[in-house]
Amino acid sequence: MLKELEYPFDSEFILKKSKSLKRQLLSDGSRRIKKNIAVLGGSTTHDVIRILELFLLNQGIEPSFYESEYGQYWEDAVFGNEALNAFRPDIVYVHTSNRNISTWPSVTDTPEMIEELLEHQYEHFRSMWEKIRENWSCPIIQNNMEYPFYRLLGNQDCVNSGGRTFFVNRLNEKFAAYARENSNFYINDINYQSAVYGLDEWADTFYWHMYKYALCLKAVPWLTHNIANIIKSIYGKNKKSLVLDLDNTLWGGIVGDDGVENLEIGPETSMGQVYAEFQGYVKSLKDIGVMLNVNSKNEEENALAGLNHPDGLVNPDDFIIIKANWEPKSENMLAIAHELNILPDSLVFADDNPAEREIVRENAQGAAVPEIGTPEQYIRVLDHNGYFEVTQLSEDDRKRNEMYKANALRTKQQASFTDYGEYLTSLGMRAVIRPFEALYMARIAQLTNKSNQFNLTTRRYSQAEIELLAQKKEYVTLYGKLEDKFGDNGVVSVIIGHEEEGPVKALHIDLWLMSCRVLKRDMEFAMMDCLVGECKKRGITTVYGYYYPTSKNGMVKEFYGLQGFEQISSTEGNTVWRFEIAKDYENKNKYIKIMENE
Secondary structure, X not given: OOHHHOXXXXXXXXXXXXXXXXXXXXXXXXXXXXEEEEEEEOOOOHHXXXXXXXXXXXXXXXXXXXXXXXXXXXXXXHHOOHHHHHHOOOEEEEEOOXXXXXXXXXXXXXXXXXXXXXXXXXXXXXXXXXXXXXXXXXXXXXXXXXXXXXXXXXXXXXXXXXXXXHHHHHHHHHHHHHHHHOOOEEEEOHHHHHHHHOHHHHOOHHHHHHHOOOOOHHXXXXXXXXXXXXXHHHOOOXXXXXXXXXXXXXXXXXXXXXXXXXXXXXXXXXXXXXXXXXXXXXXXXXXXXXXXXXXXXXXXXXXXXXXXXXXXXXOHHHOOXXXXXXXXHHHHHHHHHHHHOOOHHHEEEEOOOHHHHHHHHHHOOOOEOOOOOOHHHHHHHHHHHOOOOOOOOOHHHHOHHHHHHXXXXXXXXXXXXXXXXXXXXXXXXXXXXXXXXXXXXXXXHHHHHHOOOOEOOOOOOXXXXXXXXXXXXXXXXXXXXXXXXXXXXXXXXXXXXXXEOOOOOEEEEEEEEEOHHHOOOOHHHHHHHHHHHHHHHHOOOEEEEEEOOOOOOHHHOOHHHHOOOEEEEEEOOEEEEXXXXXXXOOOOOOOOEEOOOO
């Protein structure tokens, strides 16, 4: 990832050097997912697209864009056109602002008249969203409204029903209510973004009257950085873990030198309050599924003593892995990724020491290493970078730290067994394997976009696409949930395949993936058994599997062979496999009980 595109960034530099930054990104050898993004603008959008492309490339997404004509966002969405229909967008981004509110209230209007204006304005947008969903069945990103740049009623503008501030607040709440009630619809909160940036500068009227920009040019990187965060979250590009240094990062002082009693943490000093606030922020990240880990140059005894400080808000139990030693921090980062069974590029490293940051940045294979600044800035830098942007928050997300802690207990128990089969039996594993169900659509979509290592084709699906496939009779869909005596792993495996009619009825597997946290637990065999059972019900006798190599999925190169498939072709590493379903097929899963009626 380019350091220049991480917050805090220099907007003028990005705007000026966009071409060279793009060349640098495209030449780095990264493999990116390709997505079609339609930008429907209520104002000029050329520079929005130009800079959005940079942030998306930096997040591992290579976009192609459709750009509506100026101000034609509603017409394109509602009526479509040949070019947009042929483009087949994967995402539609509606770039509107309060400049596109056509019916503002007046202080002389009655409450009934204002209510009618509000409904009329909301319906203008709602009907457009429904048409987009009908036409393209893809995620929608919609700007809410920023506050007006003047207040006719002063501070009462947010109180009086005729005030424009009051009107924007109510319209934004209607947008938010629609987002709560409709999946695959996401708000880009320019009301917050403009407040953080500074509304007077954001809404500089010069840019509107001269260029028909809804915001000043310098704010475009800030806007597009936020849009890119939403898009990368939709496609599973979020980071998964925050790895923290301790001394002068989680508390003030050096625990080994100053002693626990002299650390700055808690209400006694202003800096102690700053560190306590940061610890509170860190602890709250667990609630959205961020895994917390420690990477500190320290004696473990001292590190644990600091984490047990009576005024601290985090403690050792909040962390999955605590690396407190004198090894290079870059090596600790790789070890943490290995022990969690995730890739280093899923990690964010926060450390007050610029030299340590640079070592990790250069040697930890893609881990994000923000310039976190002074302690007062730690929260702002981590938060504004959007590493953990939430678009869907599943129950699995909320329980992720507990799931990985349970994995550590499984590993500990495994060490006490000499026979691996006996170890698997001791876990008392139970699985639910079924066609896709509404309750798990968000998690299934999340898995398809996050899983990179145990993913044979690495195809990506939005939730809208997942829901559509589940309704098609020609598709076989299966999800697998796994639990054992240590806890519930949640949805951990997904299969999508489509039928092909012919002399021999066949199934082609478009996607087979599994969470790496349940590797070598027989779940892949349980899924294979259920897939064969579903094929038999449909009269399918042949199954074709496909493996497309990436830099991350080499571990499953021979997966189909282990399942009994025969390789029938290989082209530049891409392999095709065939499995003939025998009438006397014998189940491969030996250790997991399939719960038929739960």
